[in-house]
Amino acid sequence: xxxxxxxxxxxxxxxxxxxxxxxxxxxxxxxxxxxxxxxxxxxxxxxxxxxxxxxxxxxxxxxxxxxxxxxxxxxxxxxxxxxxxxxxxxxxxxxxxxxxxxxxxxxxxxxxxxxxxxxxxxxxxxxxxxxxxxxxx
Amino acid sequence: xxxxxxxxxxxxxxxxxxxxxxxxxxxxxxxxxxxxxxxxxxxxxxxxxxxxxxxxxxxxxxxxxxxxxxxxxxxxxxxxxx
Numbered sequence: 001x002x003x004x005x006x007x008x009x010x011x012x013x014x015x016x017x018x019x020x021x022x023x024x025x026x027x028x029x030x031x032x033x034x035x036x037x038x039x040x041x042x043x044x045x046x047x048x049x050x051x052x053x054x055x056x057x058x059x060x061x062x063x064x065x066x067x068x069x070x071x072x073x074x075x076x077x078x079x080x081x082x083x084x085x086x087x088x089x090x091x092x093x094x095x096x097x098x099x100x101x102x103x104x105x106x107x108x109x110x111x112x113x114x115x116x117x118x119x120x121x122x123x124x125x126x127x128x129x130x131x132x133x134x135x136x137x
Numbered sequence: 138x139x140x141x142x143x144x145x146x147x148x149x150x151x152x153x154x155x156x157x158x159x160x161x162x163x164x165x166x167x168x169x170x171x172x173x174x175x176x177x178x179x180x181x182x183x184x185x186x187x188x189x190x191x192x193x194x195x196x197x198x199x200x201x202x203x204x205x206x207x208x209x210x211x212x213x214x215x216x217x218x219x
Contacts, residue, residue: 070193
């Protein structure tokens, strides 16, 4: 696994954002469960857990920009394309199934989980076709 | 057919043949040594050597300059390979 300087910085950002996500999500769940928030504050608290996840997307973009090793960068792009294709495919199929009342509704943020899972698929494809691994797989 | 002489990388994409492994061996360098000199990962050197990845033009020039050769002495032009 090539731990380039850019990959190390990305991992530090990822850890910090994950911790922040945990704090925000726990706080939001607690706040809503105990009816501590309302009005405009409720909107802010509800959106808070989304911000670190958006930050992860930004961190990945920054990693792509900062990564100096062009081969590693290509692996990352391939991985992200797999993730995007998988997540959008899941959303499309689920949308039609739900539209025809064949399955229940799920919250939209699960598309992020599908995207992360797609990253794993992309990493496996890189591993199988190129024998390669990248730091964020 | 000319295309049949070219190496094929991931997904069947044609890749350039190169003399990187030979040039490296002549200098008794490991893949890690070459990677360090080029400031890329060892994985990158391995991918280029094994024909899984074609380097960009700037990296190809860096490789050629490191060995003190012209770029066409390291990489085989796809139109001239046979």
